[in-house]
Structure formats: structure tokens, C-alpha cells
Amino acid sequence: MTKKTTILVVDDSPTQLAVLEDALLGCGYRVETAANGEEAIGQIYESPPDIVLSDVLMPELNGYHLCRLLKNDPVTADIPVILLTNLSEQHDRFWGENAGADLYLEKGSDLPKICSQVQKVLDTTPRSLAAHSSSSSLRPAFPGGVDAQSRVTGILDRLLYDSTISNEILKLTSHVHDLDLLATEYFRFLGAISRYVASGLLIDLGHDRMALCLQVPESFSTARIAAVEKKGLASLDLSNQTDSHMETIVIEAGETPRASEDLDLLFSRPIFENDRFLGGIFLIGQGNQTLTEGTAHSLDVVAERLGIVVQYLKKVREIETFKADFISMMVHDLRSPLTSIKGFADLLHNGTLGEISKEQAGAVGNIQDGCVKLLDLIEDILDLSKLEAGKMEIYPxxxxxxxxxxxxxxxxxxxxxxxxxxxxxxxxxxxxxxxxxxxxxxxxxxxxxxxxxxxxxxxxxxxxxxxxxxxxxxxxxxxxxxxxxxxxxxxxxxxxxxxxxxxxxxxxxxxxxxxxxxxxxxxxxxxxxxxxxxxxxxxxxxxxxxxxxxxxxxx
Incomplete structure (x- = not known):
């Protein structure tokens, strides 16, 4: 090979480091070493290797954390990582795979096998990525090297921020029975992470029905609200949704724009799941307003997690529709015999079928009362199921x-x-x-x-x-x-x-x-x-x- 492949070996055991270094040098690789994950971070950003071979159990920063940090940073995400450990429990393999490792090996593996597996991972890594990793092209982004702790802190902060956004959006699943409340809570959170004049949330409800939730300033005229709606919908991919009935919910809030400035599309993102349209979000700004890279990334996370919320909403509505249909059928089957029982009880009570004693009349009266209560309960259950499934119609x-x-x-x-x-x-x-x-x-x-x-x-x-x-x-x-x-x-x-x-x-x-x-x-x-x-x-x-x-x- 014209240029030796560089392997960074990370292990807190000097003995294990020496053994692995000797074996890999014998296979013709160039080897660098680090005593723990934090030290490895500094070396990787200073001089990126072609591949990382790391122990799992280490102080400061273990192998799982090291791998996850590297894979979550676009700058280092393409560097292959192999994790080595003495642990062989199923959950250890699970965490290794979910940390983003390219390969998971037990330390008990013989050295020739480790060398062959390293080469196998390198062979499956695109050459352009390997060449990029072994170059010094990362250095200009971090002049004079990088403080490992600062870099780790920055990555963890971003992961925490993304996780917080995800959790806040997923909380909306508790409001899927109330679109107004769901939209209100969504816009409340959106206003906490971004600045805009108006915004929209489009949700595919299924069965050729869609809901467009708009947040606009209270001072907006009907014409201006319509302009926001048109601009936002035009930015989303609705080519296959032309036959859908759209329900619009307008929530008044947000920042009042200066009358002299035009409103422009600030951000737009359709939401898809396996090429299936679920909805979308858009933000409207004013003048020369732009989004920072960080805010745009946050909104991408919002759109991604909203996909889960919309899927959950559609599933809940499907279940409610099925439940309403089932209850309607059950109510029909129960109401008919109950009506017959009450009818015959009425005949007995009014003497149509012959005179009855005072005690018998009291018993028949109890039957009548029980039938009325059951019929009322059945009607209540039917009406509530219709209301929840959106099947109850009113004619105001x-x-x-x-x-x-x-x-x-x-x-x-x-x-x-x-x-x-x-x-x-x-x-x-x-x-x-x-x-x-x-x-x-x-x-x-x-x-x-x-x-x-x-x-x-x-x-x-x-x-x-x-x-x-x-x-x-x-x-x-x-x-x-x-x-x-x-x-x-x-x-x-x-x-x-x-x-x-x-x-x-x-x-x-x-x-x-x-x-x-x-x-x-x-x-x-x-x-x-x-x-x-x-x-x-x-x-x-x-x-x-x-x-x-x-x-x-x-x-």
C-alpha cells in the first residue's frame, strides 16, 4: 500500500494497548494509541484516523459514549468504529449496535481475526470517505487543535437540545383527541425556539381529510390570513392531496409585523413516512428575516418528530372510528330486546294483559325503571363514541x-x-x-x-x-x-x-x-x-x- 492506513487504538490497559499495537503493526497498519475516550476525542479532531478500535469499559469516557459522540458529529460520522469488550451479554451487543458501532468484537477473539475484521470494515468503507478521514482537512475547522472536553460538551449539549425538542413534540400525543389544544401547545413550543410572524401546521387526518392549523397575529385581516395560508400550502408537496377536504383552525397569537414589510416564507418542511404524506410545517417571516443554522436544524427535528405524532393521531382516529362502528352495532343489538322488555312491562303495568297485584305492580315498575336506565346508558355510550370519532353531526x-x-x-x-x-x-x-x-x-x-x-x-x-x-x-x-x-x-x-x-x-x-x-x-x-x-x-x-x-x- 502506498499510504499506510491509520488505526487509532483506545484502551485504558497499557498491556492490551501494546498487544493490539504490535499485532496491527505486524499487519502493515500505522497505529496511534489513546488511554481513554477523552484523549481519543482530542486526537481524532487533531489528526483523524481511518478507523477507531476501542475498548468499551474505560474511565472518563467509555467506548459506547465515544462511538455515539463520533457518529453524532457530521465531521466524524464516517470514521468506522470497532468496539472491543470482554462482555458478551445480549444487552452489551445491543448497546454496541445502537451506539452506532460498525462492528462489535469480543476481546477474546484471536489477534489474526481482529486484523482480518479491521481490514473487512476498511474494505467496505468508501475510499472517498477513508481518504477524507486520513487527511488533515478537519484541522481548519479547529485551528490549533481542539480541547476534547469542550468538544464533548458541545456535542452533548446539541444531543440534549435535540432530545428536549423530541420529548416536547412527543408530548403532543396526549392531545390527539383535541386538535385545537394540540395546535395551541405546538405553537407555544414553536414560539419558544424560533421567531416568526405566522406559522402553520398541516395534518393529514386520513379518509381524504386534512387539518390546517394557522397561528397568526390578532391584527391580521381575513385577506392576510388567506395570503399566509396560500403561501404556506404552496411550499408543501400537496400534488397528491388535491381531493382532500381541508378544515382550517386559526389561533390568534404571534408577533405583529410592521405594515410596510412584506411577509416571506421563512421555513417549510413536508412530513413523509415511507413516501406517504403526513403533513408539514411552515413559518412566515417579514422583511429580510432569516433563520440561523441552529434554528433550522431544530425545526428539522420538530418536523421529524411531528411525523410520529401525526401517525399516532391517525391510528387513534382509526381506532375510534372502529369503536364507534362496533358500539353502534352493539347498541342496536341491545336496544331491540330492551325495548321489547319495556313494552311488555308497560302492558303488564297498565293492566292490558290482566289485573296484577300491588306487589306485582311494584316488581314490574322496577323492571320498567331498569329498562329506562339501561336504554339511557346505551344512548349515552353511542353518542359519546360518535362524538369522539367525529361522527356526531350538529346543525346549528x-x-x-x-x-x-x-x-x-x-x-x-x-x-x-x-x-x-x-x-x-x-x-x-x-x-x-x-x-x-x-x-x-x-x-x-x-x-x-x-x-x-x-x-x-x-x-x-x-x-x-x-x-x-x-x-x-x-x-x-x-x-x-x-x-x-x-x-x-x-x-x-x-x-x-x-x-x-x-x-x-x-x-x-x-x-x-x-x-x-x-x-x-x-x-x-x-x-x-x-x-x-x-x-x-x-x-x-x-x-x-x-x-x-x-x-x-x-x-
């Missing part, structure tokens, strides 16, 4: 809220009289028409009033207040509805979970759990489907009572 339109509330409250007169409860309804005369689906919102009010009735002592009071929200720059607009009772209230630990599924409260009268635990979860889903929100406050006053509040859209 101009609706007088007074009529909806009156219809629901009038249907409860008998129950209110039975418990000697007073119901007061106060509706502001200036209240506008609500932009709601009357049927679905009736269900919300029915659930809320039913709960108030169940958990208020006889002689108590339930109040419904409805009034317009003034709106403005810092407050919400629409219609607010408060449903307040004089019960004992809801414990603080329950309030955090009360709108989640299967959260049952305890009746004040018999200390037993009542209801299916689905009613409030359904209320929340329906209200959010209208673009509104719902929350609870308890106690209201004098250490008692609960107030459920809703914000609903107005026409």
Missing part, C-alpha cells in the same frame, strides 16, 4: 335560547314538585339568537338540570341565568348560561375530572353513586362541537352549591 342555526330552556325545564315540573325544589329562570331581554343545534343543546341543558335536581336537598333552589357577553379585545363574546344549585357542592379533587368519562358523583340522599358518569362528558363534547366551552365552580357561596357555566356562540 339561529335559535331563541328562551324556548330551548323553557322546553327542558317544563319537562321537569313533576320531578321538581316531588323534591319540593324551586326552579328560577332569568333570561336577559337583550339576549341575541344563539347559533346552536337546538336538539343537541336541549340534551346539554337536560343533563345539567337533571344533575342539579339529583344533588340538591328537598326545599332547595335551582337557578338558570342567561345573558349576552359584551365581548371585546380581552373577553369572550357570545351568550353565557349559568345553572346554579344549592346542593353541598363538588369536592375540589372531583372538579378536575368531572367532565371526563365515567366520573360518578355521590347522591346526597343515600350516599350512592348515581348516573352513568357519561352525561357531563357528553355535555362538554357537544358544547365544544359548537365552538363554546363549559366549566364548573363549587362551592358558590357559604361553602355550598355548584354553578355550571357555558359560553355559546351567538348569531
Amino acid at each position: 342555526g339561529p335559535t331563541p335560547l328562551q324556548g330551548v330552556i323553557a322546553d327542558v325545564s317544563n319537562g321537569m315540573d313533576a320531578l321538581l314538585a316531588e323534591k319540593k325544589l324551586a326552579l328560577k329562570v332569568n333570561i336577559d331581554e337583550t339576549i341575541p339568537l344563539a347559533d346552536i343545534d337546538a336538539k343537541q343543546m336541549s340534551r346539554v341543558f337536560y343533563n345539567l338540570l337533571s344533575n342539579a335536581l339529583k344533588f340538591t336537598y328537598p326545599g332547595g333552589e335551582i337557578t338558570v341565568d342567561a345573558y349576552p357577553m359584551e365581548g371585546g379585545q380581552q373577553s369572550e363574546s357570545g351568550i353565557r348560561v349559568d345553572i346554579t344549585d344549592t346542593g353541598t357542592g363538588i369536592p375540589p379533587e372531583k372538579q378536575r375530572l368531572i367532565f371526563t368519562r365515567y366520573q360518578q358523583l355521590t347522591s346526597q340522599e343515600n350516599e350512592q353513586r348515581v348516573g352513568t358518569g357519561l352525561g357531563l362528558a357528553i355535555c362538554r363534547e357537544i358544547v365544544q362541537l359548537h365552538g363554546g366551552r363549559i366549566w364548573v365552580k363549587s362551592p358558590v357561596e357559604n361553602g355550598a352549591g355548584s354553578r355550571f357555566s357555558l359560553i355559546l356562540p351567538a348569531v
Whole structure:
């Protein structure tokens, strides 16, 4: 060979270093040595070898760390690394492979085998890479040599930063059931690592549906938002997505640009998985704004990890669709026999099939009550599964809220009289028409009033207040509805979970759990489907009572 191949041997044992050095010199290689990983780092950046042969168990910086550091630095990633160790457990091989080692050998291997394996790795390394590694071309990047500890610290800092970004993005998987919240949390994190005027997150939801989440300044006009959308989408590869229906979510935030400066594309990256389009991200800047190399790298990491989030979101939606279809089939199979049972029980109870005794009437009444409860539970499960799978459709339109509330409250007169409860309804005369689906919102009010009735002592009071929200720059607009009772209230630990599924409260009268635990979860889903929100406050006053509040859209 015209130019000897250089091998860097790294081992904290002087004896082992000498043995390996002699064997490799005998095979015609040029050999350099280092006593530990930290010393090896300094030598590699000062004079890069053609290949590294390193022990694993060493002080300061072990072989796994040395290998991982070299493979994570683009400057040294192409230098082959062989790891030597006495350990032969499966997990040691796993860590060796995942550290990026080109080969993993046991120290017990005979020396001729080690020499042949070294040559085998060199033979499979492209000559251009080997020539680059053995040159001094790395030196200009690190004039006067390099401080090993500084270099290691820099690489570790970058790995930690990338890992932090990955972890933050993967946290978004906890919000796949709520696109608005997912987008809000994504933009919050994006704003922490980059400066921009507007940004977009495009997600392929599957079944020819896509969601475009935009973050724009509050001052942006509709035309300017449309311009941001057009510019961002044009930068992503959407050639195969022309038939997809696109849902747009706009979140107001971000930096307000100077009116005199144009908006330009700052960053754009489509997200693919095995040539399958998953979505993309884009950032819009102003004037001559540019991204630093570090920020661009961070955004590449963001896009890569978002691919995992989008895949998870699509899988969850597929499962929810399957679950909704299964529940729909199950509900149909259960509802038919239950309806028959209730029908025959009604015939028995009203004497159509002959007179029955008082005791028999009581037993039949229990059957009727049980059927009603089961049918209600079945309907709740069906509706909730539809809501979660996005199959529940609402048809909002101009609706007088007074009529909806009156219809629901009038249907409860008998129950209110039975418990000697007073119901007061106060509706502001200036209240506008609500932009709601009357049927679905009736269900919300029915659930809320039913709960108030169940958990208020006889002689108590339930109040419904409805009034317009003034709106403005810092407050919400629409219609607010408060449903307040004089019960004992809801414990603080329950309030955090009360709108989640299967959260049952305890009746004040018999200390037993009542209801299916689905009613409030359904209320929340329906209200959010209208673009509104719902929350609870308890106690209201004098250490008692609960107030459920809703914000609903107005026409």
C-alpha cells in the first residue's frame, strides 16, 4: 500500500494497548494509541484516523459514549468504529449496535481475526470517505487543535437540545383527541425556539381529510390570513392531496409585523413516512428575516418528530372510528330486546294483559325503571363514541335560547314538585339568537338540570341565568348560561375530572353513586362541537352549591 492506513487504538490497559499495537503493526497498519475516550476525542479532531478500535469499559469516557459522540458529529460520522469488550451479554451487543458501532468484537477473539475484521470494515468503507478521514482537512475547522472536553460538551449539549425538542413534540400525543389544544401547545413550543410572524401546521387526518392549523397575529385581516395560508400550502408537496377536504383552525397569537414589510416564507418542511404524506410545517417571516443554522436544524427535528405524532393521531382516529362502528352495532343489538322488555312491562303495568297485584305492580315498575336506565346508558355510550370519532353531526342555526330552556325545564315540573325544589329562570331581554343545534343543546341543558335536581336537598333552589357577553379585545363574546344549585357542592379533587368519562358523583340522599358518569362528558363534547366551552365552580357561596357555566356562540 502506498499510504499506510491509520488505526487509532483506545484502551485504558497499557498491556492490551501494546498487544493490539504490535499485532496491527505486524499487519502493515500505522497505529496511534489513546488511554481513554477523552484523549481519543482530542486526537481524532487533531489528526483523524481511518478507523477507531476501542475498548468499551474505560474511565472518563467509555467506548459506547465515544462511538455515539463520533457518529453524532457530521465531521466524524464516517470514521468506522470497532468496539472491543470482554462482555458478551445480549444487552452489551445491543448497546454496541445502537451506539452506532460498525462492528462489535469480543476481546477474546484471536489477534489474526481482529486484523482480518479491521481490514473487512476498511474494505467496505468508501475510499472517498477513508481518504477524507486520513487527511488533515478537519484541522481548519479547529485551528490549533481542539480541547476534547469542550468538544464533548458541545456535542452533548446539541444531543440534549435535540432530545428536549423530541420529548416536547412527543408530548403532543396526549392531545390527539383535541386538535385545537394540540395546535395551541405546538405553537407555544414553536414560539419558544424560533421567531416568526405566522406559522402553520398541516395534518393529514386520513379518509381524504386534512387539518390546517394557522397561528397568526390578532391584527391580521381575513385577506392576510388567506395570503399566509396560500403561501404556506404552496411550499408543501400537496400534488397528491388535491381531493382532500381541508378544515382550517386559526389561533390568534404571534408577533405583529410592521405594515410596510412584506411577509416571506421563512421555513417549510413536508412530513413523509415511507413516501406517504403526513403533513408539514411552515413559518412566515417579514422583511429580510432569516433563520440561523441552529434554528433550522431544530425545526428539522420538530418536523421529524411531528411525523410520529401525526401517525399516532391517525391510528387513534382509526381506532375510534372502529369503536364507534362496533358500539353502534352493539347498541342496536341491545336496544331491540330492551325495548321489547319495556313494552311488555308497560302492558303488564297498565293492566292490558290482566289485573296484577300491588306487589306485582311494584316488581314490574322496577323492571320498567331498569329498562329506562339501561336504554339511557346505551344512548349515552353511542353518542359519546360518535362524538369522539367525529361522527356526531350538529346543525346549528339561529335559535331563541328562551324556548330551548323553557322546553327542558317544563319537562321537569313533576320531578321538581316531588323534591319540593324551586326552579328560577332569568333570561336577559337583550339576549341575541344563539347559533346552536337546538336538539343537541336541549340534551346539554337536560343533563345539567337533571344533575342539579339529583344533588340538591328537598326545599332547595335551582337557578338558570342567561345573558349576552359584551365581548371585546380581552373577553369572550357570545351568550353565557349559568345553572346554579344549592346542593353541598363538588369536592375540589372531583372538579378536575368531572367532565371526563365515567366520573360518578355521590347522591346526597343515600350516599350512592348515581348516573352513568357519561352525561357531563357528553355535555362538554357537544358544547365544544359548537365552538363554546363549559366549566364548573363549587362551592358558590357559604361553602355550598355548584354553578355550571357555558359560553355559546351567538348569531
